[in-house]
Amino acid sequence: MPRPVRSPALSVEFDLVRRLQIGWPASGVRRGCRPCDGYGPLGRCSIDGSQITNIVALLGLGFLLASAAPQFRRALPFAWEHPLGLAGLVLLVVGNWLGLYYAPQERFMGDVGRILYVHVPAAWLTMVCFTLAFLFALGFMFTNRRGLDSAMEAASEVGVMEGALLLLLGAIFARPTWGVWWSWDPRLTSSAVMMLSFVGVLLLRGVVQDFDRRATWSSIAAIFAGVNVPVTYYSVKWWRSMHQVQSETVAGSTIDDGMRWVLYFNTYAFLFLTVWFLARRWRIAETRAQAAMPEPLPQATT
Amino acid sequence: MPEATEMTAEAAHMITVFAQQSGSVAGGWEYVWGAYVATWLFFGGYAVTLWTRSREEL
Numbered sequence: 508m509p510r511p512v513r514s515p516a517l518s519v520e521f522d523l524v525r526r527l528q529i530g531w532p533a534s535g536v537r538r539g540c541r542p543c544d545g546y547g548p549l550g551r552c553s554i555d556g557s558q559i560t561n562i563v564a565l566l567g568l569g570f571l572l573a574s575a576a577p578q579f580r581r582a583l584p585f586a587w588e589h590p591l592g593l594a595g596l597v598l599l600v601v602g603n604w605l606g607l608y609y610a611p612q613e614r615f616m617g618d619v620g621r622i623l624y625v626h627v628p629a630a631w632l633t634m635v636c637f638t639l640a641f642l643f644a645l646g647f648m649f650t651n652r653r654g655l656d657s658a659m660e661a662a663s664e665v666g667v668m669e670g671a672l673l674l675l676l677g678a679i680f681a682r683p684t685w686g687v688w689w690s691w692d693p694r695l696t697s698s699a700v701m702m703l704s705f706v707g708v709l710l711l712r713g714v715v716q717d718f719d720r721r722a723t724w725s726s727i728a729a730i731f732a733g734v735n736v737p738v739t740y741y742s743v744k745w746w747r748s749m750h751q752v753q754s755e756t757v758a759g760s761t762i763d764d765g766m767r768w769v770l771y772f773n774t775y776a777f778l779f780l781t782v783w784f785l786a787r788r789w790r791i792a793e794t795r796a797q798a799a800m801p802e803p804l805p806q807a808t809t
Numbered sequence: 810m811p812e813a814t815e816m817t818a819e820a821a822h823m824i825t826v827f828a829q830q831s832g833s834v835a836g837g838w839e840y841v842w843g844a845y846v847a848t849w850l851f852f853g854g855y856a857v858t859l860w861t862r863s864r865e866e867l
């Protein structure tokens with residue numbers, strides 16, 4: 508029986524599929540990245556990255572929980588946030604090295620895909636900061652506690668810093684992959700609106716001098732600005748967007764294991780550094796608030 | 810039908826072009842380095858502002 512003759516166009520299509528799979532094993536092909544070639548910098552696939560990342564997370568979050576106890580904080584000879592900041596710095600050095608050299612190439616984006624190890628943590632932590640600012644503002648409106656107002660100020664400022672970084676990294680990522688630095692895409696636009704709305708909160712705090720008015724007005728503004736967080740998160744699902752949908756959800760992950768643990772390693776670096784930023788900025792805001800408080804009335808003497 | 814023939818030739822050319830491409834972005838390390846350097850500059854710069862404000866106020 509003679510073999511069926513394929514049309515030239517069909518043959519080219521088969522060739523395209525074959526070319527895309529050059530270097531891939533016949534079985535066990537995982538989506539998203541080139542499989543590990545068997546040799547890492549520390550030996551033959553010697554790193555079980557997900558276990559290392561879990562240990563780092565447990566140590567860091569355990570320290571964070573312990574810091575909530577006043578006795579633990581008092582026993583430390585330094586501010587409780589400094590060890591976390593130092594750990595974040597070390598993790599960032601190692602995590603960046605992993606992202607630049609150890610992690611496999613992304614299948615379609617090649618080495619440019621390595622930007623995701625800083626872009627995605629920046630996006631996550633920006634949303635965390637703005638969500639915290641929203642919650643602190645809500646808490647202040649209900650309790651009128653000054654500490655919550657200071658915490659809202661800290662979370663807004665750190666969120667704006669990381670949001671600006673996120674937009675810059677997104678532009679750097681977009682140029683080689685989409686061909687443009689910026690597009691009025693729903694995800695990009697909503698991210699910019701989210702960041703700029705919290706810039707507005709900070710500007711409002713800068714122009715209002717009276718403590719009570721500043722705290723109340725900026726809390727209301729932060730609550731309105733916080734609405735942008737879920738809008739930004741769901742923008743890729745609600746509207747047609749060039750930006751990909753979420754890769755990491757409760758339902759599962761579409762990122763290859765060899766890339767995911769590096770992503771989480773860098774995420775913990777960002778998280779610990781963000782906690783340090785928040786704590787330091789909160790202390791500054793508290794000191795300023797105390798200095799701005801009126802002098803207590805003298806005690807009445809009989 | 811010359812128009813149909815032209816379209817077919819163009820489509821075949823496009824398929825050939827796609828087939829000759831690797832399907833992935835090549836190079837781009839300058840963007841990667843730019844992103845990582847920007848991250849360090851942002852974090853480092855903000856840490857410095859916090860440090861100076863802490864020295865003034867705390």
